[in-house]
Amino acid sequence: MKISRVLALVGSVILALLLVVPFLIPVETSGTGTYKEVAGEGATFATAQGVDIYYEKTDFVCQKDKDCLNPPVIFLMHGFGANTFSFREVTEPLSALGDVIAYDRPGFGLTERPNTWEGENPYGSIGQDLILDELIAQFAQGRDVILVGHSAGGTLAAQYTVDNKDSVKGLILISPAILSTGGAPSWLNWIFSVPQLDHLGPLLVSSIASSGMDLLNESWYNQALITEEVKAGYRKPLSVIGWEEGFWEFNRAPRSFDVKDRLKEISVPTLLITGDSDTVVATADTEALANMIKDSVLVIIPQSGHLAQEETPEDTMKAIRVVWGILTR
Numbered sequence: 001m002k003i004s005r006v007l008a009l010v011g012s013v014i015l016a017l018l019l020v021v022p023f024l025i026p027v028e029t030s031g032t033g034t035y036k037e038v039a040g041e042g043a044t045f046a047t048a049q050g051v052d053i054y055y056e057k058t059d060f061v062c063q064k065d066k067d068c069l070n071p072p073v074i075f076l077m078h079g080f081g082a083n084t085f086s087f088r089e090v091t092e093p094l095s096a097l098g099d100v101i102a103y104d105r106p107g108f109g110l111t112e113r114p115n116t117w118e119g120e121n122p123y124g125s126i127g128q129d130l131i132l133d134e135l136i137a138q139f140a141q142g143r144d145v146i147l148v149g150h151s152a153g154g155t156l157a158a159q160y161t162v163d164n165k166d167s168v169k170g171l172i173l174i175s176p177a178i179l180s181t182g183g184a185p186s187w188l189n190w191i192f193s194v195p196q197l198d199h200l201g202p203l204l205v206s207s208i209a210s211s212g213m214d215l216l217n218e219s220w221y222n223q224a225l226i227t228e229e230v231k232a233g234y235r236k237p238l239s240v241i242g243w244e245e246g247f248w249e250f251n252r253a254p255r256s257f258d259v260k261d262r263l264k265e266i267s268v269p270t271l272l273i274t275g276d277s278d279t280v281v282a283t284a285d286t287e288a289l290a291n292m293i294k295d296s297v298l299v300i301i302p303q304s305g306h307l308a309q310e311e312t313p314e315d316t317m318k319a320i321r322v323v324w325g326i327l328t329r
Helices: 002-024 035-039 125-139 152-163 186-193 195-205 208-219 228-239 243-252 283-292 313-327
Strands: 044-048 051-058 073-077 099-103 145-150 170-174 270-275 297-301
Touching (some): 044 125, 073 125, 073 152, 099 125, 125 152, 170 313, 208 228, 270 313, 283 297
Parallel strands (some): 145 170
Antiparallel strands (some): 044 051
8 A cells, every 4th residue: 555655646746747847947039039120121011810921022024015004913922941031033033924922921931920819820721821812802902813832832822722713813833742741640739739838839849940951951952052141041030039939839720731632623824843853842742743733834943952943043934934824824
């Protein structure tokens, strides 16, 4: 009896420690300024789903042989761990084709990182669909919409297209993470709400500050092109106070992607672009999508990795220009 009592007491102490100790671990941010302070003077934000969405607008540069009165609007949707910076090499060239809106998805970049909200979770897939809905209403009312999605942003762009068939005119997917979306299974989401884990969550995901650089290295075929300026562009959002909490909220947000099973429903003209050396989203995955999306056009860029729009922007733009007439017909 004495041994059983001792074991019960020890068990109770261990359980109490497991329940209490996590809350005694301090969780602090490495950020030094608010999202608006880090964005700087003159930065632009649009409110969607109650969240300040950081965006960069590049106005259409009218060409003599183009419709100057009602150009299409091109929305740029970045991938996991990225931000508008990843499109910097193609925004100006794209502006010869239409107005360009690049924006930071919740959890990334310089967009607000709320920890409370009303209605749909802005970090989840449905919430991000609704955010794009509002941005289209604000910037492209009555105009043709072209979605450009890279990696995880490509998954969102394709999902939005199958869910809103009449809202999208054309689709450009650069190394889209559709066949392998990654992340934890949805049935595990409940564990992220355990109070102890929720408290430690921002601390647990803060390692992206270093592991993100490993992903950046893997994303380029020619790593010599990853300059200090490039690294700084990706690290800038890590200066935002509370970026860890926002990233934690993104990771535990609900996701309901079914576009992988609905690819036959994509009826808009679609261009698929991938680097021939993409190991983040395998080149073969994008090639496979070309056989699954009816009448899609596939372009494989030589000596290019996961970030073709950054590493090989001229080839990426050449591919877009060649099929632009098809995308907007």
